Amino acid sequence: MKAVILVGGQGTRLRPLTTKIPKPMLPMANIPFFEHTLRLLKKYGVEDIILSSGYLGEHFKNYFKDGKHLGVNLTHVIEEKPLGTCGAVKNVEELLGDETTVVLNGDILSNINLNQLLDFHKEKKAKVTLTLYTVEDPTAYGLVSLNGDSRVQKFLEKPSFDEITTHWINAGIYLLEPEVLKYAPAGENYSFERGLFPTLLKKNEPISGFPFNGYWKDIGSPVHYLKAHHDILEGRVNFDFVGKEIKPGVFAGKNCKISDKATVFGPTIIGDNCTIDDHAMVFSNTTIGNNCHIASSAKIYDSIFFDDVKIGKNCVIKGSILGRNVKLSDEVHTDNLAVLGDQVQVGQKNFLARGIKVSSKAVIENEQIRF
Missing domain, CATH: 2.160.10.10 (Hexapeptide repeat proteins)
Structure with missing residues (x-):
């Protein structure tokens, strides 16, 4: 299994902290947040990792280099222009071959068990499996509706409270078979949420939803960034403290x-x-x-x-x-x-x-x- 980590965003909600440093390079318990993601992948045997960056992308390359010191093979791809979530993966399609690939948003802190996710993906014979999570206020996220067999039926992007029909949000962690990228245009700003996933539904390609009840936190705002530190310190997510x-x-x-x-x-x-x-x-x-x-x-x-x-x-x-x-x-x-x-x-x-x-x-x- 290979991995693509998406870190091209500008982290605007965390400014001024992100004016000179990309969001995933901000410290989390005194090491760069992005290192937590690399360590999670390494824990589950995912060592071939592609980093798709844009904004201040040289920071990742200068700090992590080829990833060997962490036991992974890290390939850096810096976008010349913003390509969106799916466009970024389409941009590295040739590096994926035909291996099942895990795609992660670079601002997610989680203790997800990737082996369980992969087993679920295979059991459902899915072309794409989305990790799903529940949050108190789902209006800031994309909602995902499932049938009784965990098959995705519908996507609803950032709904109002009146439009909420499910409690599952798209958690920004996916497994996909690279063949589905044939539906994505090359060189364009194209998203999973509004582009590829709805297209796959129309094509009747199997998309499954993996309900996840472990730890998950989007660190993209000051309140969530601070709360993630609390959760690490209080032991809600596994972490090897420095010192x-x-x-x-x-x-x-x-x-x-x-x-x-x-x-x-x-x-x-x-x-x-x-x-x-x-x-x-x-x-x-x-x-x-x-x-x-x-x-x-x-x-x-x-x-x-x-x-x-x-x-x-x-x-x-x-x-x-x-x-x-x-x-x-x-x-x-x-x-x-x-x-x-x-x-x-x-x-x-x-x-x-x-x-x-x-x-x-x-x-x-x-x-x-x-x-």
Whole structure:
């Protein structure tokens, strides 16, 4: 079995974090999110992997290279223009041969058992098998209607509540036989959801739906990105934490200096070369990147820090995401999904909350914002 991972999107909902780095390269528990996907495929013996990228695609190639260090064979294909979900797979059709291929959206965190998915695909003698999942609000996703034999009957893309007739959404993980790509036009922007799948239904090609009840999360928005970190830290999805467990639920990297007078509650991950000063407090569900400094009496709750973040004295950081090289002066408060892009500098006694997004390299002078 081969794999194609689709990572061509621009990650607009996660801006400003994605202005200089593609969404699947954002850190997830201190390693690039995309590495989780590669490790999942490797776990189930899928080693020939094609990465279809576009936006900032060179980041993947520069970091992962040929994938050998992870035990996989990674082929990079960078689209010259956006080709859509199906168009991206059509673009690499010659690399697939006639092998059953798993296709994954690059912003999905899941613990799906690919062996079970493949067995189901074979049992149903399907040309395409879609992984299906249930979510609380399905209106942001494509819905899939099945018959009693798990055969797909209908697709409904991002319906209103009045149009909802099923609870199954398209989870963005597919198995397909490459022969179905004959129905897809070459070199065009063409989607699975609105293009190939409806075409296959019209042609009466067998499409099956695999109901999945394990872990699944779309990380494409700040709230979901933060929630995915919580789920990893709380053990809802299997994950090998980086670093050494220095106390129950607290994992720290190399060369960390944590004051005896500081308090750290698990589950928490702390990267390499971090310093936590006297009387600072780090509460549960926090991920701290490499080379970060938390000054005395600062309090950190339920937040994500990228690398090289500096937090001043008496700061209070709650439910926030701070990009690379963010520097906060003393007595800064952030709360309620505040998102700060790379290299943001915030002066003393500013209060950033209510989902505020601060663009990369912005400078906020002392006592300017109470949002």
